[in-house]
Amino acid sequence: MSFNIRTGFGYDVHQLKEGLDFWLGGIKIPHTHGALGHSDADVLIHVICDALLGAANLRDIGYHFSDKDPKYKGIDSKILLREVMNLIREKGYEVGNIDSTVCLQEPKVNPHIPAMKTCLAEVMGIPEDDVSIKATTTEQLGFVGKKEGVAAYATVLIHRQAQ
Numbered sequence: 795m796s797f798n799i800r801t802g803f804g805y806d807v808h809q810l811k812e813g814l815d816f817w818l819g820g821i822k823i824p825h826t827h828g829a830l831g832h833s834d835a836d837v838l839i840h841v842i843c844d845a846l847l848g849a850a851n852l853r854d855i856g857y858h859f860s861d862k863d864p865k866y867k868g869i870d871s872k873i874l875l876r877e878v879m880n881l882i883r884e885k886g887y888e889v890g891n892i893d894s895t896v897c898l899q900e901p902k903v904n905p906h907i908p909a910m911k912t913c914l915a916e917v918m919g920i921p922e923d924d925v926s927i928k929a930t931t932t933e934q935l936g937f938v939g940k941k942e943g944v945a946a947y948a949t950v951l952i953h954r955q956a957q
């Protein structure tokens with residue numbers, strides 16, 4: 795008996811617009827601006843979904859949850875993440891660990907990281923210790939630095955028992 799181990803990677807960007815709710819890592823962050831998108835535009839959840847789907851070779855988040863489908867308009871991205879976990883578990887995989895980075899000029903993400911970890915671990919049904927979230931600014935450079943948008947990256951490891 796051996797373990798089948800695979801990695802996945804996710805990248806996503808959303809515009810920031812004044813007056814929108816700012817959802818990040820499954821929680822609402824108090825801020826003047828929020829991310830624009832068809833769903834609740836939670837960029838951190840989106841990259842974790844994409845990394846999980848990629849690791850299991852199950853295409854990407856837009857393939858499963860089209861931004862043309864009114865069913866997903868304004869949807870809580872935690873629902874999408876739960877569905878992605880169902881898809882990878884149906885294929886026999888379990889999560890090993892997740893590592894992620896949010897790129898945002900302001901507000902500070904660090905104070906919210908413990909709450910995000912608790913929330914995401916609960917949604918995915920995995921231990922908090924397997925969910926790493928990091929944050930960085932881009933030193934005022936580029937669209938993140940100019941506060942026009944938020945970006946995120948994630949890698950995951952998934953595994954299943956080989957027959």
Ligand SMILES: [Zn+2]
Binds near residue numbers: 831835837
């Ligand atoms: Zn997205």
